[in-house]
Amino acid sequence: MKPLLPPVVVNGVTIDPGRIAAEAQNHPAPKGKPGHAWRAAARALAVREILLQEARARGIAAEPAELAPGQWETEEEAAIRALLDRAIRPEPADEAALAAHYAAHPEQFRAPSLYEAAHILFAAAPDDAPARAEARARAEAVLAELSAAPRRFAELAAHHSACSSKTAGGVLGQLSSGDTVPEFDAVLAGMEEGTLALAETRYGLHVIRLDARARGEVLPFAAVLPQLRQAHDKAAWLRASRAYVDRLVAGARISGVSFRRDGGI
Known part of the structure; x- marks a missing residue:
């Protein structure tokens, strides 16, 4: 009986199908397309085999390093x-x-903004659609009440909020960018002082009041230069390593899996 998947052979070396199946667990596949994970795993192990063959051809050996305790x-x-x-x-x-990139994208190099905010949380698990719908309805109703009577925020927080901040009128104190989940952060960043807004996060629905904001200043080039160098070095190493692997793959005899961009076999 013909096997469902072809053997993968790299310069005459056949990769164990069991290893491909095990490696496939590390490669997510679109629903209904298990072959995607298998192809990704086969390509990863083919590249590994090519690199090992090249290391042996060069007589390279190294002592294993300790990655973590x-x-x-x-x-x-x-x-x-x-x-x-x-x-x-x-x-x-x-x-x-790097200086030209800094000058062209100053917003990328601002210090974190500071916020003083309060919220009322209507908790709902992200995968519970009925609870999310109910939380949204309750949050929208409270938002409407607050739009008509903003001074009732502490009262409504104490009555409705699922957050411990309810005992302080919903006040969260001083926050900086990154202190809260990204969804909450994004809403805060777009608000004007003294306004109310609705935010949906992994925790549920929030009615937010922004009391004050101090926008972070653009950091000087000297302060961000180490960060820019690190980002460049990482990207440059990735580009160079991909180009090197591409050259090795182009010179190898590989059957059973394709390295074409469409991922076909």
Whole structure:
């Protein structure tokens, strides 16, 4: 009987189908398309085999490094790391280019904004659609009440909120960007002082009141230069490593899986 999936062979070495099946668990697949995960796993193991073959051809070996307390690389992982360290030469950072990026995108380099806010939480689990609908209806009703009578915020927070801040009239104190979940942060960032808004987060629905905001200043170039260098170095290493792997793949004899962009076999 013909196998459902073809054997994957790299320069004459057949990759164990069991290893591909195990690796596939690490590659999410669209619903109804299990072959997507299998192809991604097969490509990942084919690249690993190519790198190991290249390391052996160069006579490269390395001592496994300790990744975390008690967690060590395998000998194969160490060999691949040593190969990439030797073979990859990322493009160095150009400070003038980094300065130009900084000047063109100043909003990316602001210090965190500070907020003074209060909220009323109507809790609902993200996967409970009926509870979310009920929470939204209750939140919208309270928002309407507050639009007519803003001074009732503390009273309504004490009566309705599922957050412990209800005992302080819903007041959250001083917040900075990133102190709350992104969905809450995004609503805060778009509010004007003294206004009310509705936010939906993983915790439920929130009626938010923004009392004050201090917008963060754009940080000086010297302060963000280390961050820019780090981001450049990471991106440059990824580009160089992909180009190196692409060259090795182009020169290898691979059957059973395709490296075409459409992912076909």
